[in-house]
Amino acid sequence: MRAAVRPSNERLLTPGEVATLFRVDPKTVTRWATAGRIGSIRTPGGHRRFRESEVNSLLAELTTEAT
Amino acid sequence: MRAAVRPSNERLLTPGEVATLFRVDPKTVTRWATAGRIGSIRTPGGHRRFRESEVNSLLAELTTEAT
DNA sequence: CAATAGTCGGGTAATTAGGGCG
DNA sequence: CTTGTCCTAATTACCCGACTAT
Numbered sequence: 001m002r003a004a005v006r007p008s009n010e011r012l013l014t015p016g017e018v019a020t021l022f023r024v025d026p027k028t029v030t031r032w033a034t035a036g037r038i039g040s041i042r043t044p045g046g047h048r049r050f051r052e053s054e055v056n057s058l059l060a061e062l063t064t065e066a067t
Numbered sequence: 068m069r070a071a072v073r074p075s076n077e078r079l080l081t082p083g084e085v086a087t088l089f090r091v092d093p094k095t096v097t098r099w100a101t102a103g104r105i106g107s108i109r110t111p112g113g114h115r116r117f118r119e120s121e122v123n124s125l126l127a128e129l130t131t132e133a134t
Numbered sequence: 135c136a137a138t139a140g141t142c143g144g145g146t147a148a149t150t151a152g153g154g155c156g
Numbered sequence: 157c158t159t160g161t162c163c164t165a166a167t168t169a170c171c172c173g174a175c176t177a178t
Binding site for chain 3: 014015016026027030045046047048
């Protein structure tokens, strides 16, 4: 196996995409990252990207079904 | 373009929007969520979002027509 | 390299959460 | 028992100009 690097199979989402999932403003997603409520990966240019798996688990954990 | 986030395309509504649909105060909508009468999705900040489909179903279910 | 869309900042209104009372 | 209203604190939304990503 020559691909002993990190599994890039991880899809990254932009702040706008995460904002759509939570029905919030992209700016709000940025604040979550700043507050440490969600992990973020920054590009060399300073833009943020988020792990889809982390976003989905967070979304699932905060979801409550009607009884 | 990097769309194709998740065809889950679940439209979410804010407490204020749901309150407008039911002609009640947002506070009342919050109580419905707390009482488990309606499912809710909370943001990491603690605010709630509601599924439009679930709200519409609830509206239709509680609607009675004249015969 | 040029062009468009998205994001980054900072700052200020508007909305929401939570408890308690009528 | 359910809803509406008052209060404070917290979170979120929209404004701008400038930079990054594709």
